[in-house]
Amino acid sequence: MxxxxxxxxxxxxxxxxxxxxxxxxxxxxxxxxxxxxxxxxxxxxxxxxxxxxxxxxxxxxxxxxxxxxxxxxxxxxxxxxxxxxxxxxxxxxxxxxERVVQSGEGIDLLLVLDVSGSMELQDLRPNRLEVAKRVAREFVDSRRGDRIGLLAFAGDAYSLAPLTTDYDLLRDNLQGLRLGMIPNDGTAIGTALGVATNRLRDSRSRTKVCILLSDGENTAGSLDPLTAAQLAHAYGLKIYTIGLGQDGLVPYGQDAAGRTRYVETRLDETTMRQIAQAGEGQFFRATDEAGLRQVFRRIDRYEKSEIKQTRYRNTRDYxxxxxxxxxxxxxxxxxxxxxxxxxxxxx
Known part of the structure; x- marks a missing residue:
């Protein structure tokens, strides 16, 4: 030597x-x-x-x-x-x-979030959209090994993030959601489900989940929400729907005198239930941030990934x-x- x-x-x-x-x-x-x-x-x-x-x-x-x-x-x-x-x-x-080897399979999950003008209502502080973004980010942080995508819709629907395990990218896209980002305002729930189906239909995952969050009723788009839900189910999608916000008069900004304005709002709960039923999922109603957080926790428990981690430790003496x-x-x-x-x- x-x-x-x-x-x-x-x-x-x-x-x-x-x-x-x-x-x-x-x-x-x-x-x-x-x-x-x-x-x-x-x-x-x-x-x-x-x-x-x-x-x-x-x-x-x-x-x-x-x-x-x-x-x-x-x-x-x-x-x-x-x-x-x-x-x-x-x-x-x-x-x-130490080497960690993952075995098993995660699920493919698509978040479909409403960014229409009604998400600016302030029955949730600071508004409905900001609360939805915050709680959705917490949900992303709780997942491990799943491919998650993001879709935003108003009068039209757009896929913002593909199915990915790059959660940093997903968090950046969630943070970038804003009111008015889709010029055509309205609530095209059927169109959103159609785009979600197109995104998930080629997935090879055994479990494909769509979480749709909206605060209103279908007012735009040419595709009927229930028909879209049935089509999604035919491609193996499981649909959870979340109705966000309160019905009735809710605060919306201030008038010229600085007084709080109120507008009338209503969630089409019947359609949201039918969508969830057609997709063999479940409908939830959340009227405040704590309720929305509880909804996402329940979905997190329902849709668990079957991923096992095996740790290999190699210790060398000197x-x-x-x-x-x-x-x-x-x-x-x-x-x-x-x-x-x-x-x-x-x-």
Whole structure:
């Protein structure tokens, strides 16, 4: 084996970055490291107390200091390092590589959100659309391994995000939803279901789910909502419908005098129920943010992905290199004891 191939790992093992990268099987043993120098201090104190003192007269002037005086501390330093590396080896430095393997299959899920003008109503604060965006994002955050898409509709319907597991992209698209983003205003529920069916029909997932959220009744588009729901079911889509907001007079901005304006609004609950029934799903009504959050939690429980995670852990020990340091320095110390560097009378 070439000499650099031996020296390089030895030198690398004493770098701070290397030591900091380890996990330790017995980390408490590292607390013994500060005791190593204390052993030599205690030894020196005891030897100094036992050593008899002789009165010696010196000539005037300072005695010359010889370099061998400093070298006599080398064996103690070598022994201390040997003990320190021995403690490090006993603490069992390790590195663990963890690999996660997913098995199973997620579901394909499409969020279909109403962005028509009525979503500006303020019975939910700050308005219906902002609350729907916030709760939908929480729902996305709770999913793992599913492909999720986003579709927005008003008088027309547009697919904003394809089925994807890139949840950051999906969150960005959710954040970008705004009132007036679709020029043709209205509520084209049938058209939205048609676009959702076109997006999901080629999916190979065993479970295809459409969550449609709206606050009104079908007022636009040429496709009947119930017919669209039956077509979606024929392609294997399961449809959940969510009716958002209150019926009756609800606040909507302010007039010129600064007083709150109220407008009349009504949800076509009958059609929403029929859509959910045709899609073998369920209809929910949410009149406030807490209710909407509870609806999404229920859907989250109903539509669970069958994904299993298997973790493989590979732990590698690195104590051998420190044991090599310990034994090598110990042998060096034994060799130094037989040289002029050691005072045999003190030992």
């Amino acid at each position: 070439p000499w650099p191939d031996v020296v390089t790992p030895l030198l690398d093992s004493v770098r701070y970055a290397t030591l900091a990268s380890y996990s330790w099987e017995q980390p408490r043993l590292l607390f013994l490291l500060p005791l190593v120098p204390l052993l030599f201090v205690g030894r020196w104190v005891l030897a100094h107390r036992r050593q008899p003192k002789l009165d010696v007269a010196f000539v005037q002037g300072q005695l010359p200091r010889d370099w061998s005086t400093v070298l006599r501390f080398v064996p103690d330093v070598v022994l201390a390092l040997s003990l320190a590396f021995g403690i490090v080896a006993l603490a069992r430095p390790q590195r663990t590589d 104590y051998r290199i420190y044991l090599l340091w310990c034994v090598g320095l110990w042998l060096l110390w034994l060799g130094l004891k037989n040289t002029f560097l050691t005072n045999a009378l003190e030992d």
